[in-house]
Amino acid sequence: MKFCSQCGGLLTIQVPAGDSRPRHVCAHCGEIHYRNPKLVVGCVATWEERILLCRRAIEPRHGFWTLPAGFMENGESTAEAATRETLEEACARIEIEALSSLISVPHYDQVHLFYRARLLDPHIGAGPESLESVLIREEDIPWSEIAFQSVSFALRAFLADRAAGSFGLHEHSLPPPATT
Amino acid sequence: MKFCSQCGGLLTIQVPAGDSRPRHVCAHCGEIHYRNPKLVVGCVATWEERILLCRRAIEPRHGFWTLPAGFMENGESTAEAATRETLEEACARIEIEALSSLISVPHYDQVHLFYRARLLDPHIGAGPESLESVLIREEDIPWSEIAFQSVSFALRAFLADRAAGSFGLHEHSLPPPATT
Numbered sequence: 001m002k003f004c005s006q007c008g009g010l011l012t013i014q015v016p017a018g019d020s021r022p023r024h025v026c027a028h029c030g031e032i033h034y035r036n037p038k039l040v041v042g043c044v045a046t047w048e049e050r051i052l053l054c055r056r057a058i059e060p061r062h063g064f065w066t067l068p069a070g071f072m073e074n075g076e077s078t079a080e081a082a083t084r085e086t087l088e089e090a091c092a093r094i095e096i097e098a099l100s101s102l103i104s105v106p107h108y109d110q111v112h113l114f115y116r117a118r119l120l121d122p123h124i125g126a127g128p129e130s131l132e133s134v135l136i137r138e139e140d141i142p143w144s145e146i147a148f149q150s151v152s153f154a155l156r157a158f159l160a161d162r163a164a165g166s167f168g169l170h171e172h173s174l175p176p177p178a179t180t
Numbered sequence: 181m182k183f184c185s186q187c188g189g190l191l192t193i194q195v196p197a198g199d200s201r202p203r204h205v206c207a208h209c210g211e212i213h214y215r216n217p218k219l220v221v222g223c224v225a226t227w228e229e230r231i232l233l234c235r236r237a238i239e240p241r242h243g244f245w246t247l248p249a250g251f252m253e254n255g256e257s258t259a260e261a262a263t264r265e266t267l268e269e270a271c272a273r274i275e276i277e278a279l280s281s282l283i284s285v286p287h288y289d290q291v292h293l294f295y296r297a298r299l300l301d302p303h304i305g306a307g308p309e310s311l312e313s314v315l316i317r318e319e320d321i322p323w324s325e326i327a328f329q330s331v332s333f334a335l336r337a338f339l340a341d342r343a344a345g346s347f348g349l350h351e352h353s354l355p356p357p358a359t360t
């Protein structure tokens with residue numbers, strides 16, 4: 001971020017009056033440009049005992065497996081975002097049940113939400129961002145090929161709840177990646 | 181949003197290849213500038229039976245009552261955001277218990293999260309964005325002077341749970357304001 005999106009002027013980094021953090025402030029018009037975390041919303045969708053997974057056709061983590069999920073858009077609710085992403089990535093129609101996982105990812109400035117959901121029918125497919133979609137049994141989940149830590153967390157939380165016969169909200173904050 | 185924050189070039193509105201929505205795209209460098217919902221995070225914090233409310237010293241809704249809450253910052257978790265906002269607005273130290281309300285506000289491109297929390301001590305104050313803070317009994321809550329619909333929802337959800345003796349997550353999507 002170098003230029004003001006309002007006037008095209010050069011941005012400076014300074015702490016505005018009454019604030020405690022450095023911000024991008026326009027040297028020309030004074031506009032303060034805040035940067036805030038983004039929401040990624042998806043779901044753990046099931047048909048009978050099987051779980052919907054998609055294999056990624058895009059970077060990052062091309063070829064790895066994920067739950068359908070993506071950046072929430074303006075003008076929608078979190079449940080609508082999960083429903084839309086599932087349709088776009090897995091061509092699958094779902095009914096949202098309840099929020100299952102809330103995972104903060106501070107080092108990427110993101111918050112990930114995963115809903116528990118029920119497929120309305122077993123027809124699935126591969127949207128433009130997926131190589132393939134599958135309905136997979138718990139014992140066949142390719143744990144070593146899951147794309148993201150938050151997806152593994154959401155899957156394990158769902159499976160633990162299902163085994164216990166009681167569903168709740170699971171919260172987690174991911175630590176930064178290990179630097180070796 | 182008129183100018184590219186990367187190169188200062190003029191932005192155009194177009195649907196990028198492989199996308200289905202109009203975006204702000206730079207005519208000069210091609211950068212796509214996405215706009216995404218913002219997270220507002222706060223808490224329903226209690227000391228014994230009383231609830232922490234703040235009276236707003238800033239617009240919108242100057243002079244009205246709110247739960248401590250504000251925009252989540254990059255680099256923090258949702259629970260850290262709630263803790264920070266409560267310290268900033270009410271000079272109050274809390275221990276987070278669990279997520280209590282998740283409220284989508286599609287017409288303002290926001291998602292509001294309210295945690296249930298426990299004050300660590302009864303010392304409260306007024307931060308720069310508050311005229312005053314109070315610890316108030318349920319029967320004294322000024323319902324007609326609550327600043328935002330999401331705050332009323334979160335308060336009522338918490339009070340209903342407390343009355344029932346069982347706490348859960350309450351989800352809601354606010355309808356657009358009535359136009360009369």
Ligand SMILES: [Zn+2]
Pocket residue numbers: 004005006007008009026027028029030031
């Ligand atoms: Zn400017």
Ligand SMILES: [Zn+2]
Pocket residue numbers: 184185186187188189206207208209210211
């Ligand atoms: Zn540009």
